[in-house]
Amino acid sequence: MNGGPAITVEHLNVSFGDSHVVRDLSFTVQEGESYGIVGESGSGKSTVLRVLAGLNRDWSGTVTILGEAQGPRRDKAFHRAVQMVFQDPYGSLHPKKTVDDTLAEPLAIHGIGDREPRIARALKDVGLPMAFRYRYPHQLSGGQRQRVAIARALILEPGILLLDEPTSALDVSIQAEVLNLLQALRSERRLTYILVSHDLAVVGHMCDRLMVMQLGKGVEEMQAATLSARAPVTEYAKELLTASEGFRRS
Amino acid sequence: MGVWADYLISDAPQSRRQARLGQFWRQWLALKRNPLAVAGLGIVVALLLVAAFAPLIATHDPLAQNLDRRLLPPSSAAWFGTDSLGRDIYSRIVYGARVTLVIVMLVVLSVGPIGLLIGAASGYLGGWVDRALMRITDVFLAFPKLILALAFVAALGPGLENAVIAIAITSWPPYARVARAETLVIRNADYIAAVRLQGASQWRIVLRHIVPMCLPSLIVRTTLDMAGIILTAAGLGFLGLGAQPPIPEWGAMISQGREYIFDQWWVATFPGVAICIVALGFNLLGDGLRDVMDAK
Amino acid sequence: MSIAPADQPLLEIDNLRVNFNTPTGIVRAVRGLSFTLGRERLGIVGESGSGKSMTGRAILDLIPWPGEVLADRMVYRGQDLLAMPRAERRRLRGRHISMVMQDPKFSLNPVVTVGEQIAEAYRVHHRASRREARERSLAMLEAVKIREPARVYELYAHEVSGGMGQRIMIAMMLIAEPDILIADEPTSALDVTVQLQVLKILDDLVTDRGMGLIFISHDLHLVQSFCDRVIVMYGGKAMETLPAAELADAGAMAKRHPYTLGLLGCLPDLDHRRDKLQTLTRDPAWLA
Numbered sequence: 001m002n003g004g005p006a007i008t009v010e011h012l013n014v015s016f017g018d019s020h021v022v023r024d025l026s027f028t029v030q031e032g033e034s035y036g037i038v039g040e041s042g043s044g045k046s047t048v049l050r051v052l053a054g055l056n057r058d059w060s061g062t063v064t065i066l067g068e069a070q071g072p073r074r075d076k077a078f079h080r081a082v083q084m085v086f087q088d089p090y091g092s093l094h095p096k097k098t099v100d101d102t103l104a105e106p107l108a109i110h111g112i113g114d115r116e117p118r119i120a121r122a123l124k125d126v127g128l129p130m131a132f133r134y135r136y137p138h139q140l141s142g143g144q145r146q147r148v149a150i151a152r153a154l155i156l157e158p159g160i161l162l163l164d165e166p167t168s169a170l171d172v173s174i175q176a177e178v179l180n181l182l183q184a185l186r187s188e189r190r191l192t193y194i195l196v197s198h199d200l201a202v203v204g205h206m207c208d209r210l211m212v213m214q215l216g217k218g219v220e221e222m223q224a225a226t227l228s229a230r231a232p233v234t235e236y237a238k239e240l241l242t243a244s245e246g247f248r249r250s
Numbered sequence: 251m252g253v254w255a256d257y258l259i260s261d262a263p264q265s266r267r268q269a270r271l272g273q274f275w276r277q278w279l280a281l282k283r284n285p286l287a288v289a290g291l292g293i294v295v296a297l298l299l300v301a302a303f304a305p306l307i308a309t310h311d312p313l314a315q316n317l318d319r320r321l322l323p324p325s326s327a328a329w330f331g332t333d334s335l336g337r338d339i340y341s342r343i344v345y346g347a348r349v350t351l352v353i354v355m356l357v358v359l360s361v362g363p364i365g366l367l368i369g370a371a372s373g374y375l376g377g378w379v380d381r382a383l384m385r386i387t388d389v390f391l392a393f394p395k396l397i398l399a400l401a402f403v404a405a406l407g408p409g410l411e412n413a414v415i416a417i418a419i420t421s422w423p424p425y426a427r428v429a430r431a432e433t434l435v436i437r438n439a440d441y442i443a444a445v446r447l448q449g450a451s452q453w454r455i456v457l458r459h460i461v462p463m464c465l466p467s468l469i470v471r472t473t474l475d476m477a478g479i480i481l482t483a484a485g486l487g488f489l490g491l492g493a494q495p496p497i498p499e500w501g502a503m504i505s506q507g508r509e510y511i512f513d514q515w516w517v518a519t520f521p522g523v524a525i526c527i528v529a530l531g532f533n534l535l536g537d538g539l540r541d542v543m544d545a546k
Numbered sequence: 547m548s549i550a551p552a553d554q555p556l557l558e559i560d561n562l563r564v565n566f567n568t569p570t571g572i573v574r575a576v577r578g579l580s581f582t583l584g585r586e587r588l589g590i591v592g593e594s595g596s597g598k599s600m601t602g603r604a605i606l607d608l609i610p611w612p613g614e615v616l617a618d619r620m621v622y623r624g625q626d627l628l629a630m631p632r633a634e635r636r637r638l639r640g641r642h643i644s645m646v647m648q649d650p651k652f653s654l655n656p657v658v659t660v661g662e663q664i665a666e667a668y669r670v671h672h673r674a675s676r677r678e679a680r681e682r683s684l685a686m687l688e689a690v691k692i693r694e695p696a697r698v699y700e701l702y703a704h705e706v707s708g709g710m711g712q713r714i715m716i717a718m719m720l721i722a723e724p725d726i727l728i729a730d731e732p733t734s735a736l737d738v739t740v741q742l743q744v745l746k747i748l749d750d751l752v753t754d755r756g757m758g759l760i761f762i763s764h765d766l767h768l769v770q771s772f773c774d775r776v777i778v779m780y781g782g783k784a785m786e787t788l789p790a791a792e793l794a795d796a797g798a799m800a801k802r803h804p805y806t807l808g809l810l811g812c813l814p815d816l817d818h819r820r821d822k823l824q825t826l827t828r829d830p831a832w833l834a
Contacts, residue, residue: 040737041708055443079449092440096462098269105458106448131262134269139261142594152444171593171764173826176812180822198738205814205823228816243738246771247745283569 004067006031006160006192007052012061014047014216021047022059023216031159034186034193036203036210036224038240043213045196046087049162052194053084066159080110083153087165089145093137099123099148100133106156122151126181143174150181154189161186163195167202179206200244204228212237280542287538293531301347310338312345312498321514331516333506339516342498343524349499350528353414353483354476360418362472365425370460372426373433375452384430387423395420396485403491410499413492417482421475428471429464436463466543473536477529484525500525556725556758557583557605560619564600564782567612575600575613577782577833583726583758587749589773589790590762593809597782598762602728605760606639607632623725641671644719648731650711654703661687661699664718671722686717690747709740713747720751727752730762745772766809770794778806781833805832 007029014022022044029035039045050056052063057072064070066081086092093102103119112118123130126147137145146166153161166182167175179202186193197203203210204227212219212234220234232238242248257268258275281287300307309329316336324331330339372383390398402416436442437460445459484501486492493499495506500521507518564576576597581588592598604615607627620627622643627635647653655663664686665679674682680699687695690713698706698714706714712732719727729748733741749772752759763769769776770793778785786803799807811824 040739050443053443053447055446074449076449079447082447084444084447086440086444088440092444094441094445094459094463098263098266100266100269105445105450109445109448109450109454134263134266135261136269136273149444156448172766172809173593173812176814176823176825179814180825183821199814201814201816204816205819224819228819230816239739243742246767247742247749248771249749 004031005029005064006033006066007194008062008064009048009052010062010064012048012051012059012063014044014051014056014059016058021216022051025061025213025216025218027211027218027221029192029194031192032190033209034195034207036207037194037196037213038198038200038203038210039213040198040240042215044216045213046164048213049084049164049194049196053082053162054078076110080156081158082160082162083156083158084162084164085146085149085153085166088169089142089149090137090169092149093145095137098134098136099128099140102148102152103155106152110156112156118155122155125154125185126151141174142170143177146170146174146178147181150178150185154185157189158191160192160194163193165197166195168197168199175202182206200227200241212240277542281538284538284541286534287541290531290534290536290538293527294535297347297351297528297531300344301351304344304348308338308341308344310341312337312342313496314338321510321517323514324516330520331514333503333517334510337496339503339520342503343500343520346498346500346503346521346524347528349410349493349497350480350483353410353417354479356414357417357421357479358472358476361422361425362468365422366429366461366464366468368422369426369429369431370433370456370464373430374437374456374460380430383426387426390420390423391427393420396482399482399486400489400491403486408491408494410493410497413483413486416486417479421479421482424475425468425471428467432464432467433460436460467540470536470540470543473532473539476532476536480525480529480532554623555582555584556623558619558621559605559617561617562601562604562620563616564597564604564609565614565616567614575782576604579777579779579782579784581777581784581787583760585752585756585758586775587752587759587761587773589769589776590760590779591764591766591769591776591809592779593764595781596779598764598779599730600782601779602645602730602760602762605726605728606643606645607635608639608645640667640719640724641722642724643726643728644722644724645728645730646712646715646719646732649735650706650708650715651703653715654711656703659700659702660706660714661701664699664714664721667718668721682721683717686721687714689720689751690714690717691743692717709736709744712736712744716744716747716751720755723755724757726758726760728760728762731764732761733768734763734765741768766793766813778803778809780805780828783833785832803832804829 005028010026012022012025013020025048037045037048047056051059052065054070054074062069065078070078100119103122104115107115107118119133120130123133128144128147128151132140132144140148163182167178170178183206185191193206195203195206204224207224209221209223210227211221212232214236220232220237222232226232227241230241232241258272260268260272263269263272281291314337319332319336320334322328322332328338328340330343333339368383372380398420399416402419403412406412406415442455442459445455483492484504487499487501488505490505493502495502503521504518507521511518559582560580562576562579563574566573566575579601590598590601600609603609607615609615617628622638654660661680661683664683665676668674668679668682684695684699687698692698692710692713698710703711732748733744736744748759751757761769761773770790773790775787776790776793777787785805792798793810808826812826814823
């Protein structure tokens with residue numbers, strides 16, 4: 001572990017029609033590292049994640065994940081190694097499926113047996129009581145739904161977890177619980193994280209290194225410590241940092 | 251009752267089945283709060299019962315002719331009167347419920363799945379599959395439904411089975427359209443992205459994840475359409491292209507009563523009322539189901 | 547318009563309650579909230595379900611059915627809102643008390659240009675010619691720091707960005723020159739940098755025009771840095787009311803309500819990196 005790079009992205013470009021949403025982006029994430037991508041809306045940060053996950057197939061450049069160069073389509077082995085947690089806990093769970101159905105689906109797709117103990121353990125790992133197993137999403141709160149989404153992502157035991165604003169739709173007290181859960185899971189399982197967020201404090205808390213994106217470009221890559229020291233180099237990163245500190249009366 | 255309600259309404263179901271039943275129970279409770287929907291359900295259930303127990307409910311043989319008793323007005327002997335061949339109209343309407351039900355069921359069972367599959371596949375797969383399937387639906391949609399059905403029956407020959415086939419062929423395209431429109435929204439949902447990310451095949455996604463989401467609106471639409479199907483069937487029957495005599499089909503009965511409508515009003519009126527009530531029942535039920543099933 | 551004496555509060559509210567009668571029982575969204583508003587920036591902060599949005603809506607009488615608003619006292623500059631006929635209350639709305647909602651996309655009419663919508667808002671409350679209304683609207687667009695107001699006047703809702711849309715909403719709400727502006731998460735849908743521009747405009751307008759602002763938000767940092775006073779709400783009740791500056795004052799923490807402390811504690815903080823964030827334990831006694 002903590003060996004080579006888990007993810008290498010070189011000269012990534014993504015366009016939707018006329019708009020060029022990711023422009024020549026390159027970065028590397030080491031195995032076991034937690035890497036943040038920060039930016040405002042339209043910065044292309046979520047698009048990068050969707051390219052890595054294989055959800056977006058129109059891109060150019062080189063993406064290497066766990067030593068394998070990736071094309072637009074991914075195989076089953078890839079899906080066991082890379083999973084994702086989405087932003088909106090109300091949109092990421094199938095409304096007509098119970099928690100049990102949701103967790104059983106990846107096991108069924110990959111033909112994995114002993115579902116009973118696996119589902120039970122997955123629920124326990126994310127801190128949900130067994131009583132929730134046969135509930136529908138509408139019977140769960142936002143935080144509980146996000147825990148189910150994390151359980152779903154982890155049930156295939158991937159090494160890499162892509163997190164797309166996993167707590168931005170949650171109240172701060174629930175955010176703290178989910179972030180703690182993600183931290184604990186990472187150290188237990190030595191997971192590699194890529195966390196996309198607009199919230200610098202969340203990224204600063206969760207990540208070792210981060211990239212600031214603006215209008216599709218990687219503006220600045222820095223250590224989390226640089227953020228705490230308020231010492232970014234570029235104008236835009238500084239501006240973002242100041243803006244996140246709240247309102248200032250001049 | 252109390253134990254059952256607790257079991258069904260439980261926040262912590264112990265099994266898949268309990269969760270499902272609980273879901274149905276909640277929908278039923280919601281439906282029960284809507285008096286019009288309950289009335290609609292009542293009519294539909296009554297139709298089912300009448301069809302099932304027709305021999306017990308009918309007072310006469312629906313096919314027995316008695317030319318001595320032609321065109322008798324409603325009386326205690328013949329509740330809804332008799333028709334031009336002396337057949338008891340009440341008994342014919344009771345047996346006609348079976349014919350109506352068979353037509354509706356056959357059409358729905360063939361149209362629902364076809365429309366759903368074509369629409370879901372078209373919407374999810376996109377590209378040339380979508381274009382090809384949607385152009386075919388457009389062709390069907392370009393004709394008025396009854397005219398197209400008429401053309402098919404004319405080509406296939408009159409009869410109940412052919413009427414059913416004709417109605418089925420002409421009524422799937424709107425279902426495919428609805429399912430496709432719904433799928434276009436659903437395919438971009440995060441929960442679909444999540445199953446894609448688990449490596450599910452396209453068919454698995456369409457059948458197990460998209461179809462269940464389209465189902466409620468399709469059920470609602472089918473229920474609302476049943477009235478239309480009954481009317482189309484009655485229309486074909488009226489034109490002599492549907493059920494053939496002596497089958498007691500309501501539309502055909504109206505058609506036969508047409509000649510006497512001014513002097514012997516009951517011959518055409520009672521089957522008309524039956525069509526009206528049943529169509530209303532399905533419509534009310536469909537409206538109620540829409541409120542319940544599309545709630546989320 | 548009569549000028550109220552400086553010491554008279556704009557709004558006095560005593561024991562405000564908002565109840566929803568549902569088939570499964572009464573849901574009490576706000577349970578006994580009291581506060582006064584002067585010419586100041588009053589923040590109402592809380593998590594989802596705290597009743598903060600319902601409070602704003604209750605003041606404007608915008609609670610949807612089956613909700614009901616009850617209060618012992620609800621007075622706007624000496625006028626009893628509870629005793630007021632509905633029609634009069636409606637006239638007050640928009641003219642004297644206005645509201646800006648979270649997402650401008652859903653608040654603007656898509657088939658009328660934004661400029662005409664602002665002009666319309668002016669003409670509803672003032673006798674004015676079209677021409678005059680247009681002039682006022684252009685001036686208002688300028689006041690909310692929109693460059694080329696004449697061009698923006700002709701745009702439709704879908705042609706403006708989120709930040710500009712929110713500024714247009716503010717212009718529309720402020721053109722009638724209300725005394726009180728209720729802003730319900732006005733910047734939550736916006737990017738941080740845009741957020742600050744919008745706040746700056748609100749801030750200037752409050753200072754220049756002497757409005758009272760009720761700023762409803764879930765964001766403690768923002769409320770603390772923007773408002774003068776803060777009400778912390780939980781479960782429909784005010785946990786405490788305090789000067790905003792004290793939220794950041796480490797020395798004043800001993801005085802704080804445990805819920806406020808809990809909220810502050812669970813925020814990730816760039817200056818103090820911890821392995822584990824503090825989590826919030828809710829005490830049922832808070833709602834007793």
